[in-house]
Amino acid sequence: MNKPKVVVTRKQFDSEMDRLRAVSDLTIIESDHLPTQEELKSKVKGAKALFVHINDDINGEIMDAAGDSLKIIGQFGVGYDNVDVDAASERNIAVANTPGVLTETTASFAFTLMQAAARRIAECDRFVRDGKWKYFEPLDLLGYDLSASVLGIIGYGRIGSYLGKIASENNMKVLYYNRSTPEETYGAERIDTMKELLEKSDVVSIHCPFTPETNNLISKKELSYMKKTSTLINTARGPIVNLDDLYDALSNNRIAYAALDVTDPEPINMDHPILKLDNLTILPHIASATVETRRKMSMMTVDNIIEGLNSSLPTYCVNSEKISW
Numbered sequence: 001m002n003k004p005k006v007v008v009t010r011k012q013f014d015s016e017m018d019r020l021r022a023v024s025d026l027t028i029i030e031s032d033h034l035p036t037q038e039e040l041k042s043k044v045k046g047a048k049a050l051f052v053h054i055n056d057d058i059n060g061e062i063m064d065a066a067g068d069s070l071k072i073i074g075q076f077g078v079g080y081d082n083v084d085v086d087a088a089s090e091r092n093i094a095v096a097n098t099p100g101v102l103t104e105t106t107a108s109f110a111f112t113l114m115q116a117a118a119r120r121i122a123e124c125d126r127f128v129r130d131g132k133w134k135y136f137e138p139l140d141l142l143g144y145d146l147s148a149s150v151l152g153i154i155g156y157g158r159i160g161s162y163l164g165k166i167a168s169e170n171n172m173k174v175l176y177y178n179r180s181t182p183e184e185t186y187g188a189e190r191i192d193t194m195k196e197l198l199e200k201s202d203v204v205s206i207h208c209p210f211t212p213e214t215n216n217l218i219s220k221k222e223l224s225y226m227k228k229t230s231t232l233i234n235t236a237r238g239p240i241v242n243l244d245d246l247y248d249a250l251s252n253n254r255i256a257y258a259a260l261d262v263t264d265p266e267p268i269n270m271d272h273p274i275l276k277l278d279n280l281t282i283l284p285h286i287a288s289a290t291v292e293t294r295r296k297m298s299m300m301t302v303d304n305i306i307e308g309l310n311s312s313l314p315t316y317c318v319n320s321e322k323i324s325w
């Protein structure tokens, strides 16, 4: 019997690809650029499963290009806003993701960015490389202690609340804004409005999913509520923060600092003026990028796909109530 076709949209761990190869006719797209929609459409034809990544726009047209054979889309990541889940459900295609395995890695990375911002790490690195380090200067390049600061977390799910835990263990006062009641608060204080959270926090870290409601959640008005001395951290999704408004806020010292691991678009347009600012640290979407965590994510995506190939709904299916197999 022919093995079902599986398409992986980026190079992945060999061990995990070997597991897939054992049960499928495997295509791995190893291009040196993000596959275009046309390239994706031609590669996915006849696939039963797709192993996809956050920058792939997996819409109804891609699903139709795969055809009726397509049963499972395995997203490498916990966020799956790049996959049109409604379009998948209409076509009886299960969508699965990788929750849990990246919680600690992502939350501790957000804390790392907070520390890097507070101690001006990127700026000081440039200072040395630019030959500006002349002598020990007691009043220069001063940062601030996080332990004396208030952290406001927007979105208190798995990752947000784990950051709350780390921050409170590091003696920060932690506030959070979340629509629903979280499972565990780690002693953080719930704040009823985002405005109040923004006004009270020294550092604001974003941990909500990207949805139509959170598109541009932090724009000019919200930035105007923040303290002039405050820092904004975004490790969630780029479009949650309006990049042009953030540029205005940072360049006019409306807020002091920002650290971004995600942008809109990704990669950021290299002409964007925000890249010229010193009070910004910017990174290429690496919050979950440790060998251990990325391997677990890969393994979980393969597990989801193999379950789907065996006609059981994947354990981490996000649209299970809409699928009838």
Ligand code: DGY
Binding pocket: 054, 076, 077, 078, 079, 080, 102, 236, 287, 288
């Ligand atoms: C996710 O999992 O959603 C991250 O953004 C990618 O690791």
